[in-house]
Amino acid sequence: MTLRESATRIARAGMVITVLALAGLAAVYVRALRYTPVEMNQGAAQKIFYVHVPAAWSALLAISITGLLSILYLWLKDRRIDLAAAASAEVGVAFACVMLTTGPIWGKPIWGTWWTWDARLTSTLFLFLLFVGYLVLRGVLVDPGIRGRLSAVIGIMGMMLVPFIHLTVYMFRTLHPAPIVLKPSAPSLPGVMLVTLMSSLGVFTLLYIGFMMQRYALGLLREAREEELAHAS
Amino acid sequence: MGTLLRAAWHIALKDVAIEWRTKTAFASGLVFAVLVLAVLFFSRDPTAVSSQDIAPGALWVTFTFAAMLGLNRAFLLEREMRALDGILLTPAPKSAIFWGKFGANLVFVGTIEAISLPLFVLFYDVPVWIRLGELVLVIAMATIAFVAVGTLLSAMAVRTRYAELMLPLLLLPFLVPPLVGGVQLTARLLEGRPLSDLGGWLRLIGAFDVAFVTLAALLFQVVLDE
Amino acid sequence: MPPSADVVLTATGIARRFAYRPVLVDVGLTLRRGEVLLLVGPNGAGKTTLLRVLAGLLQPSAGHVERLGAIGMVAHDAMLYPALTARENLRFFARLHGVDGRTRVDELLRQVGLANRADDRVGTFSRGMLQRVAIARALLHEPGLLLFDEPLSGLDAVASRTLVELLQTFQARGTAMIIVSHEMERLGRVATHMARIAAGRLGPVESLAGRSAAAVFADLMREDL
Numbered sequence: 001m002t003l004r005e006s007a008t009r010i011a012r013a014g015m016v017i018t019v020l021a022l023a024g025l026a027a028v029y030v031r032a033l034r035y036t037p038v039e040m041n042q043g044a045a046q047k048i049f050y051v052h053v054p055a056a057w058s059a060l061l062a063i064s065i066t067g068l069l070s071i072l073y074l075w076l077k078d079r080r081i082d083l084a085a086a087a088s089a090e091v092g093v094a095f096a097c098v099m100l101t102t103g104p105i106w107g108k109p110i111w112g113t114w115w116t117w118d119a120r121l122t123s124t125l126f127l128f129l130l131f132v133g134y135l136v137l138r139g140v141l142v143d144p145g146i147r148g149r150l151s152a153v154i155g156i157m158g159m160m161l162v163p164f165i166h167l168t169v170y171m172f173r174t175l176h177p178a179p180i181v182l183k184p185s186a187p188s189l190p191g192v193m194l195v196t197l198m199s200s201l202g203v204f205t206l207l208y209i210g211f212m213m214q215r216y217a218l219g220l221l222r223e224a225r226e227e228e229l230a231h232a233s
Numbered sequence: 234m235g236t237l238l239r240a241a242w243h244i245a246l247k248d249v250a251i252e253w254r255t256k257t258a259f260a261s262g263l264v265f266a267v268l269v270l271a272v273l274f275f276s277r278d279p280t281a282v283s284s285q286d287i288a289p290g291a292l293w294v295t296f297t298f299a300a301m302l303g304l305n306r307a308f309l310l311e312r313e314m315r316a317l318d319g320i321l322l323t324p325a326p327k328s329a330i331f332w333g334k335f336g337a338n339l340v341f342v343g344t345i346e347a348i349s350l351p352l353f354v355l356f357y358d359v360p361v362w363i364r365l366g367e368l369v370l371v372i373a374m375a376t377i378a379f380v381a382v383g384t385l386l387s388a389m390a391v392r393t394r395y396a397e398l399m400l401p402l403l404l405l406p407f408l409v410p411p412l413v414g415g416v417q418l419t420a421r422l423l424e425g426r427p428l429s430d431l432g433g434w435l436r437l438i439g440a441f442d443v444a445f446v447t448l449a450a451l452l453f454q455v456v457l458d459e
Numbered sequence: 460m461p462p463s464a465d466v467v468l469t470a471t472g473i474a475r476r477f478a479y480r481p482v483l484v485d486v487g488l489t490l491r492r493g494e495v496l497l498l499v500g501p502n503g504a505g506k507t508t509l510l511r512v513l514a515g516l517l518q519p520s521a522g523h524v525e526r527l528g529a530i531g532m533v534a535h536d537a538m539l540y541p542a543l544t545a546r547e548n549l550r551f552f553a554r555l556h557g558v559d560g561r562t563r564v565d566e567l568l569r570q571v572g573l574a575n576r577a578d579d580r581v582g583t584f585s586r587g588m589l590q591r592v593a594i595a596r597a598l599l600h601e602p603g604l605l606l607f608d609e610p611l612s613g614l615d616a617v618a619s620r621t622l623v624e625l626l627q628t629f630q631a632r633g634t635a636m637i638i639v640s641h642e643m644e645r646l647g648r649v650a651t652h653m654a655r656i657a658a659g660r661l662g663p664v665e666s667l668a669g670r671s672a673a674a675v676f677a678d679l680m681r682e683d684l
Contacts (some may be wrong), residue, residue: 236557239554240555243554243555244552244555247540247543247551251540251542254542254543255542256565267500287665293477310540310542313541314536314537314538314539314540314541315534315537315538316538316540318516318532318534318536318538318541319538319539319552320552320555321515321553322515322516322531322532322538323555323556323600324555324557325555326554347659374664454614457514457574459517459518
């Protein structure tokens with residue numbers, strides 16, 4: 001199967017998944033806004049939590065996939081694996097952005113400031129920077145072989161860095177707890193809220209998969225076009 | 234193994250010899266260190282913030298940014314007349330290039346740190362001698378961390394056209410664990426707390442060292458290949 | 460047919476791509492002891508890439524290079540450290556080659572005529588002098604094959620003549636060489652064979668026995684690559 005044919009198939013499947021995920025997202029929003037009780041201490045603004053946490057989760061998923069695919073690429077040297085890793089990184093940076101914007105939107109009414117060095121927010125900030133570095137590096141490298149190999153190195157290093165960042169931020173936070181106790185990190189969420197959160201996580205994972213497939217398909221198409229252009233000249 | 238160590242040694246020696254002769258990166262690193270220490274000192278409100286409070290942060294910002302100035306130098310000098318190709322044409326094992334560069338970078342950064350530390354004591358009036366040995370240990374461990382990653386990433390950055398931009402961009406997230414750990418440990422040590430109190434941070438930096446020195450050494454070969 | 464024991468290099472089916480474009484396409488050649496191959500071709504034909512693949516600095520995307528013996532390379536860049544002296548540079552590379560530094564280095568410096576500038580920093584050298592140190596570096600491990608990428612570029616007439624004389628001594632010793640250059644008149648005396656490379660393809664290798672380089676070149680130009 002040519003690159004173009006694979007691309008079209010994957011894009012189509014990806015679009016179906018994305019549409020399903022978006023429908024699921026709408027359902028989760030409805031559930032969160034109307035059918036989930038309002039949190040006692042934080043009020044209605046707390047409901048951003050159902051977007052905020054899953055977005056962070058998707059970013060984390062994205063970098064793990066990028067890292068694993070990078071290892072696979074260095075081993076198998078198949079350029080499609082490299083394209084998939086890059087697709088995951090782009091989707092990851094989008095989700096990280098969602099998380100980094102919903103955080104302050106939530107933070108302002110609740111904590112009174114736009115930014116707190118909260119554990120999850122800080123970790124995601126550095127995750128975001130890792131993605132940006134990865135994507136900028138890819139942007140300045142012209143040859144696909146060199147680009148694939150060097151970004152794979154960053155991908156692997158980045159994936160290995162994530163647990164260290166989490167630990168660092170966690171240890172810092174236990175020394176200097178945030179001014180307001182952050183309920184969301186506690187597993188002791190009442191059943192109703194927990195179900196909403198879990199459904200949101202599931203939907204965001206599905207959304208990641210859908211976006212990832214479409215972005216990958218786009219990558220395949222670009223690769224196909226570069227080859228056609230090269231053969232033409 | 235013997236050839237690896239010997240080759241790495243010669244490469245490290247060569248780097249140190251070149252830097253000793255030209256002193257360009259060293260001089261700029263030192264100037265930068267003084268600048269950062271001074272600026273951070275003068276930027277605070279002396280009635281509100283004691284020099285003791287910002288000291289650990291100032292010290293570590295100085296170390297890491299002076300280090301970054303020097304890290305690019307390590308591979309730029311190989312590119313001037315493509316001397317790296319000359320090394321690749323010898324039977325020297327390619328990993329020797331990593332270990333040699335890593336060693337030379339450690340010497341370079343270590344020297345800047347050794348000179349910055351007395352300046353630090355001078356400017357910030359901190360009682361470094363109460364825990365000097367442990368402080369040196371902490372500095373060494375954290376330095377190993379960011380020099381290992383920095384050596385790998387500068388080899389990568391130098392292959393793009395924007396080396397001075399790419400290195401900080403790529404390196405920054407990797408500085409977080411050793412930097413935060415370094416600052417926290419330095420602050421506690423200067424307060425007089427024993428190292429045994431701070432096992433958590435030490436273990437974090439130690440684990441980071443092991444993981445990333447290994448990873449950098451393994452992945453270096455990939456960065457060298459064209 | 461010369462005995463195969465004399466072969467120093469065999470390349471088959473070499474292909475190499477960069478940024479999606481083919482730089483080398485199905486390149487093959489065999490070189491024997493004492494043969495000096497002059498490689499001509501337009502800019503961008505892939506000559507430098509081919510030399511780097513043959514030297515082992517680049518991996519081909521396809522094909523295979525078999526090297527029977529050590530290779531030395533003198534490229535467009537000198538592969539030296541400007542802050543170090545000629546002697547220090549050579550000693551460094553000698554150590555990496557596992558060659559006894561002092562005697563060999565001094566001997567080579569004398570051979571290339573730089574004994575009196577051995578302790579000057581290479582960064583102060585003219586292009587001609589850099590080329591000579593580079594040649595000394597390439598010779599440290601007594602290679603059976605030398606690769607040259609445009610060795611005469613940037614050299615004045617005197618330096619050129621010195622270099623060609625050096626190449627002639629190597630040829631007399633039986634060292635095989637591949638020289639990429641368009642200076643056919645000067646190198647025609649040293650070369651034993653000639654080939655043309657264009658758009659990544661290598662044409663047939665023709666012997667220069669008895670004929671002038673210009674005549675052989677005319678023949679090669681007629682080949683449709």
